[in-house]
Structures are given as C-alpha cells and as structure tokens.
Amino acid sequence: MDRFRMIFQYFQSNSESVMNGICGLLALASVKIYTSFDFNCPCLPKYNMAYGMGIMFVPPVVLFLCGLILNRQLVVVMEECNRPTGSRRKNMAIIRYMCSSILLRAMIAPITWIIVILLDGKCFICAFSSAIDAEKFAGFANLTPPTVHLLLAKVPCKEDELMRNNTSRKAVSRYLRCWSQALGWSILLILIVVAFLARSLRPCFNQAAFLQTRYWSNYIDLEQKIFEETCCEHARDFAHKCILHFFESMQKEIKLRHFNVRKEDQGEDQEEGDRLRGITNQEQMNELLHSWYNSKPPLDVSQAGQRQPPGRDRSSTEWAGSLSNRWHAPQGTHASRQTDV
C-alpha cells in the first residue's frame, strides 16, 4: 500500500512525471488494443492494400491525437501563445520547448503501434501480398496474371478454400513476414539511436539556456495549476460567507417581524443555538427555503449582511461582481514579473 502511495505521489509531484506516466499507459493501451483487435484482411485484390495501410496508419494518428488531448500542457501552451502581452513578455524559446516536449511524448504510442504491427507481420502480409514478384515462387509461376493476382491477394487468408494446402502460400507468407520484421527492427534501432544521441549530446549545446527554458516552462505550468486551486478555494469561502450572510439576514428579518420575541438578547454561547442561527420553527424554515429559491442573495459579501426585501427596487448584482473583477485585473499590476530569459 505504501509503495503504491509513494508511486502515486511521485507521479503527481511533477507535471512531467504525470505525462510520462500517461504516455506509458497509452503505449500499453495501444499494444492491448492491437492484440484485442481482430485483424481481418479482406483478401481481395484492391482492398488489401487500402486495408493494410489504413490499419497501419490511422490508429497511430488517433493515438497521437489522444496523446495531445490528454496532455494538460497543450492547453497551457495555447493559452501562453494567445494571451495578450500585458506586462509579461512572451518567450518563444519556452513555447518551443513546451511544444517539442508535448510532441515527443505524444509520439510514443503511435510508434509503439507501428513497431508492434511490423513485428507481428499480419498487416504487412495483407498489404503487400499482391505486390510481390510471382516468378520467385514455384506455385504461382505458371499461371495467367489475373489468376496470379487473385491468388496472391488470398495469401493472407489461411483458411480460404483455395489456399488451404498451398505450400507456396506459406513461402510467400514467410518472405513477407521476414521483410516486415526486418523493417520493424530497423525502425526501432534507428529511433533508439536517435533518442540516445539526442539525450546524450544535448548538454553539449546551450545548456544554460536550456536550464532557463525548462525552469520557466515548469513555472508556467505550476502557476496555472495553483491559480485554479486558489480559485476553487476562493469559491468555497465565498459560498460559505454568502450562505452565512443569507441565514443572518433571514434571522434579522424574522426578528423584525415577530415583536413578541424574548426580551433578553442571548449570547450565542450555547452550541445548539449557534447552529440553529435563529431559525426555530417550521414556518421560518419554509420561508428561508422559499426565499433561497425565489431570490438568491446577491454575490456580495462585503456588506454586513443587509438583505433588501425583494419588493425594493435594487439592481441585481451581476455575476462579474466585486470579487471576480479582482482576478481579471489587467496584468499591469504585476509589473515586477517580467521574465528576462
């Protein structure tokens, strides 16, 4: 349990770690989708190539887009690109860094799909069985071209009645599979070498600038997260105060109306009395609930809970009330936060 919690916390601590985790999950998901996907080669002359290429390239595009969608940093980058400059200059290096990090992470799952599909071989056989040179294989050598074409298209289907006991089919199949696996391993090797070179040679170029861009891109991400959290907390406190004011003003209104109230003004030292907030019978409670629905209190907790009765002519407070305006103050107030990278 502890270990699980530790792993969970480690991933959550850093936005990049979270993204790495999500990428890993997406890559595993792509393998799982491939294994559970029922590959179904049509074994018809023109359809094979279209189907094979489609299965090879459409799911990677889908996985790439999923990788972009699930990455929170994409929204952050778009916001950073499109915001008005205000008092904080935009730094293109940061935006480039974030974009490249997003794109690299999103490419992992599609590449996994392509490599798995090539190493497995079914798709390659389906797509290219009509494209091989029939002369090389004994079983197809002495037939008319249309027949050859038809038979070659049926090579991926083992159970087809024409192909069931055909040894040349197995030869073609093995040949194509060999090519497919060679291609898959080569791509994997090239990518790993490129990744290795990029990672090990990067510190040789411009390390100081890199540290700066990394720091500031991390900063932008955290700032956004903390802003959202602060807004949530603020909304909670705002709602709390608003409701308390509402209860208090109902209490005052009721007191004003019922003149036969007790003479002594009791101090609120009894806990139950505190919680009851002066609402102590059914009619009062009903009135409070009715009033909550019919006339929600204005979004203004700065005043001392003076609630005007609905009949009065008072302009209703807009949603862009006093508190919310503070958050949209022009960035001119943050003069000291220019990033000079």
Added chain:
Amino acid sequence: KMDKFRMIFQFLQSNQESFMNGICGIMALASAQLYVSFDFNCPCLPGYNLPYSLGILFTPPLVLFLLGFVMNNNVSMLAEEWRRPTGLRRKDPAVLRYMFCSMAQRAMIAPAVWISVTLLDGECLVCGFSTSVPVEKLGNTSYVGVPEKEVRRILARIPCKDIYDGQELIAREVAVRYLRCISQALGWSFVLLMTLMAFLIRSLRPCFTQAAFLKSKYWSHYIDIERKLFDETCTEHAKSFAKVCIQQFFEGMNKDMSMGHSHLPEKAPTETGEEKEKLLGITDQGTMNQLLSSWHKCKPPLRLSQEVIQMNVWVKETQKPSPPRREIITYYSKV
C-alpha cells in the same frame, strides 16, 4: 486494498471535474463491457436484418447518452439555475452554456465508445448489410438463373454460420471478410473523426474568448459549491433542530408525568453521571411506553420555544425559582 480505493476516490473527488472524468471513464468501460457481454443475435431474415442491426447500432448509444446526463449531478443544478426567479442575482447565459457544454461533452463519450466498438467488431454490419453484398464481384459467376428473392434470402443467411446454404453462390468467408473490412474501415474513420474534433476543440478554445471562459468556469464552479454548502448547512440545522425538538418533547412528557404523579418524591439529581442525565428523567417502563405512544400519536409542533434554547444553566437557575424548572434546566446542560 481498501486504502488504495479510498486514495483513488479522494484524488478523484478533490476536484469536481476530475470526478466527472472518472465517471466518464467508468461509463466508457461499462459500455465496452456491455457490448462484449451482449449476445448479438442476428435474425438472418431478409427484411429483419437491417432494422435489427441499425437498432443495435444506434439505440444503446442513445440510452448511454441519456444515462450520462442522468448520472451527472450537475443536470439538476443546471435546471435549477435556469428556472430560478431572477431575484437579486442576475442569470448569466454564458455560465449556463458552459455548464451544458461540459455536461454534453462528457455524456458523449460512452455512446462514441459503443459505436466504435460495434463497428470495429463488425458483427453488426455483417448482419445488417449481408443482403447488399456485391455478388457479381465476389461470388461465383457461373451460378445464374436464381430469382432475386431467393438470392436475397440466401444472402440474409450469411451471418448465421449454421444455416447458411449458399456456398455455391458465394463463399461465406469471402462475404464476411468483405463486410468486416468495410465495417472496420468505418469504425476507424469514426474514431479518427471523433478524436480530431476533440483535439480541435481542446486546442483551439484558448484562442477564442479566454477571459470569458475563465469567468464562466469560475462561476459555474461557484454555483456548484454554493449548492453543496447550502445543503450541508441545512442538514446541520435540521440535526440541531431535531435534537432540540426531541429534548423539548422529553421535557414536556416529563413535566406531564411529574405533574400527574405529584406524590412521588422529587429526587434532585445529585449524581451528575452522564448515563443518568441521558435518561432525561424517563426511568420506568410505563413512562417510556407512554412517551413512545405519544410520539407516534401526537408529534410535537415544529416550533422550538425560544427561552429554553438560549438558557444558560448557571445563570438561569437563580432566576427561575420553581422546582420543576430546575429539573428541566439540568437536562439541557450536557446535550
């Protein structure tokens, strides 16, 4: 194991949106599982195949879409905010639009998963379009002279392996492969389209009206929190209300008893043991039975007498000399 679930639960609940994402994910998995466990049963009759398969393709997504709305707590919140009288707080259509859009987007995930899984699996389309297979291209051209109705009847049987009898007309595997290939192509195109739309919406939204978006997000969040807090406050209030109401009821019963049985010695409660005080003066079976029947037959009014609530034990004892009052006072001290 319970701890792990609790932690995941807490993480999801920490943010309302994360919670809704969690519910979406669960509904998507549920829809995939539903498809897997659903026993697809093609009728294999000429006029019935297409309606059945189209029904299976489109009705469960509709049900899942509506279920997505039903399971979303924010639906009632949206309705409430829409229909409430304006009062002192004006309504903001941007907030309503934001709430509706976010709910609709989330509700669309499970239906999209169902349609994708159905198309990628292929059985549904094989059933629905088996009568539309191009026999001229795929079948044996030597087989002619069969009336069209008969051909349709044979083709309709393609999805049912056991009763297919048209092997000479067209090989079943060829037709099934053809239809499945088209079905899977449609499935992947659908998935690609949905993903592309989601990507465009998510990445291009910050380019338009970002400030207004932040505003709507904050205030829709606020409405949600306010409603929850109001419910919590009302629950607390109801608890205290009920507690005091019941106390007063017990006190009233006790007063009746002590007035009725005035010859019984009045024991001043010298022991302040907690258990004894919790008895609230009801100490025998007869009294208790009477109290219970009175609770059922004649519930007390929903009106708490003001004086009793606000009484402070030590201050009031000196001011109220009557002995019955004294007993009453002490019953409130520890509750």
